Amino acid sequence: MQLRTPLDDRSRWSSIGRCPIEKAMGLVGSRPAMLLMREAHYGTRRFDDFVTRVGIAPATAATHLRALTEAGLLERRPYQEEGVRARDEYVLTPAGEDLMPVVIGLFAWGVRHTDGADDLQFAHAGCGRVVDVRVECTAGHEVAPDDVVVRLRRRAR
Amino acid sequence: MQLRTPLDDRSRWSSIGRCPIEKAMGLVGSRPAMLLMREAHYGTRRFDDFVTRVGIAPATAATHLRALTEAGLLERRPYQEEGVRARDEYVLTPAGEDLMPVVIGLFAWGVRHTDGADDLQFAHAGCGRVVDVRVECTAGHEVAPDDVVVRLRRRAR
DNA sequence: CAGGATCCCTAAGGATACTG
DNA sequence: CAGTATCCTTAGGGATCCTG
Numbered sequence: 001m002q003l004r005t006p007l008d009d010r011s012r013w014s015s016i017g018r019c020p021i022e023k024a025m026g027l028v029g030s031r032p033a034m035l036l037m038r039e040a041h042y043g044t045r046r047f048d049d050f051v052t053r054v055g056i057a058p059a060t061a062a063t064h065l066r067a068l069t070e071a072g073l074l075e076r077r078p079y080q081e082e083g084v085r086a087r088d089e090y091v092l093t094p095a096g097e098d099l100m101p102v103v104i105g106l107f108a109w110g111v112r113h114t115d116g117a118d119d120l121q122f123a124h125a126g127c128g129r130v131v132d133v134r135v136e137c138t139a140g141h142e143v144a145p146d147d148v149v150v151r152l153r154r155r156a157r
Numbered sequence: 158m159q160l161r162t163p164l165d166d167r168s169r170w171s172s173i174g175r176c177p178i179e180k181a182m183g184l185v186g187s188r189p190a191m192l193l194m195r196e197a198h199y200g201t202r203r204f205d206d207f208v209t210r211v212g213i214a215p216a217t218a219a220t221h222l223r224a225l226t227e228a229g230l231l232e233r234r235p236y237q238e239e240g241v242r243a244r245d246e247y248v249l250t251p252a253g254e255d256l257m258p259v260v261i262g263l264f265a266w267g268v269r270h271t272d273g274a275d276d277l278q279f280a281h282a283g284c285g286r287v288v289d290v291r292v293e294c295t296a297g298h299e300v301a302p303d304d305v306v307v308r309l310r311r312r313a314r
Numbered sequence: 315c316a317g318g319a320t321c322c323c324t325a326a327g328g329a330t331a332c333t334g
Numbered sequence: 335c336a337g338t339a340t341c342c343t344t345a346g347g348g349a350t351c352c353t354g
Contacts, residue, residue: 019192019195019267019277020263020264020265020266020267020268020271021191021192021195021260021263021264021267022188022192022267023267023271024263024264024266024267024270024271025188025191025192025263026188027271029186029187029188029191030186030187030326031179031182031183031186032326032327034178034182034186035176035178035179035182038176038178041307042307043307046335046336047335047336047337048335048336048337051336051337056327056328057327057328057329057330058336058337058338059327059328059329059337059338059339059340060326060327060328061337062336062337062338063326063327072270084335085335087335087336088336095269095270097302097303098266098269098270098302099266100292100302100305101258101262101265101266101290101291101292102259102262102263102266102290103178104292104305105258105259105262105290106177106178106181106182106259107177107178107181108177108258109177109181109255109256109258109259110176110177110178110179110180110181111177112252112255113181113229113252113255114177114180114181114184119309119310120176120307120308120309120310121307121308121309121310122305122306122307123294123305123306123307123308124294124296124298124300124304124305124306125304125305125306126294126298126300126304127294127296127298129294129295129296130294130295131292131293131294131295131300131305132292132293132294132295133258133259133262133290133291133292133293134258134290134291134292134293135257135258135261135288135289135290135291136288136289136290136291137280137281137283137284137286137287137288137289138286138287138288138289139281139284139286141281141283141284143281143283143288145254145255145257146254147281147282147283148257148261148279148280148281148282148288149279149280149281149282150198150199150200150277150278150279150280151277151278151280152276152277152278153276153277153278187346189346189347203315203316204315204316204317205315205316205317208316213347213348214347214348214349215316215317215318216317216318216319216320216347216348216349217346217347217348218317219316219317219318220346220347244315244316245316315354316353316354317352317353317354318351318352318353318354319350319351319352319353320349320350320351320352321348321349321350321351322347322348322349322350323346323347323348323349324346324347324348325344325345325346325347326343326344326345326346327342327343327344327345328341328342328343328344329340329341329342329343330339330340330341330342331338331339331340331341332337332338332339332340333336333337333338333339334335334336334337334338
């Protein structure tokens, strides 16, 4: 990737918290938060399952689940089982589902660049093949890393 | 996204650090680390630029730059300017560049789901349009969030 | 300019126990 | 099952100063 635009005053905006990546990291940038989101994408919905599967303390889970809910990534939804009292479960909102490319991107990167278990896969329900993430422009071209430029846009005010 | 496979013993593998996402988060899962990687993708190479543009303390920058270097995401490369003594700069390795889908994915998600400045863009050098990330299977199908299944693969040993 | 060394300090997270 | 409450510990990071 290369910079075709100098971005001289980048220092101003990048360090004052206006970068979208910075905001995103503020929400899902911690290990517990991201792993909870991973679990949510795996289909986990109940508190105790989050706790045991992610391997964090209940208090930590409660804190982050609440934060993710307030941030609009998860939603508490009551459900009712036969004869049991109503409970809440945490399900992905559209914004939470929209994080899937990041989750899968991290997963795919981890598989490629760290050693370890690759006994779990994300696959396409339709054809059964493994999924990955591709960078693509709005015109539909596949974009290689060194075909990406960073640029400042004129503010539309 | 849905689970077509029960993944009953998921609890065993997911909490013991063998998940690729967990490993990836161990490397780039902290705010400073990810922001340093962001800066690297923006084209930043020098220590002081990292410090000022990310807005972190030099010690923090040094720590994480070293960790990222040891993890193989960055590489120290000596460079020489006229009349000045040689210095090192941090450049992305292939593994670091390979993280670009995640960086762009976070960026795009942040633009969509957080309010704030969208005065910076990632664009395709070839055609000039904005880039985004797409989930796709190896057969080339675009994959929607609820077309993704998680499954256990039989270990190939 | 590119860090290393120190000090300090707070917030995050684990462990454990308890409650509706 | 779904949390809350408490305690405790540590690593992370800011600030400051120093060095090749």
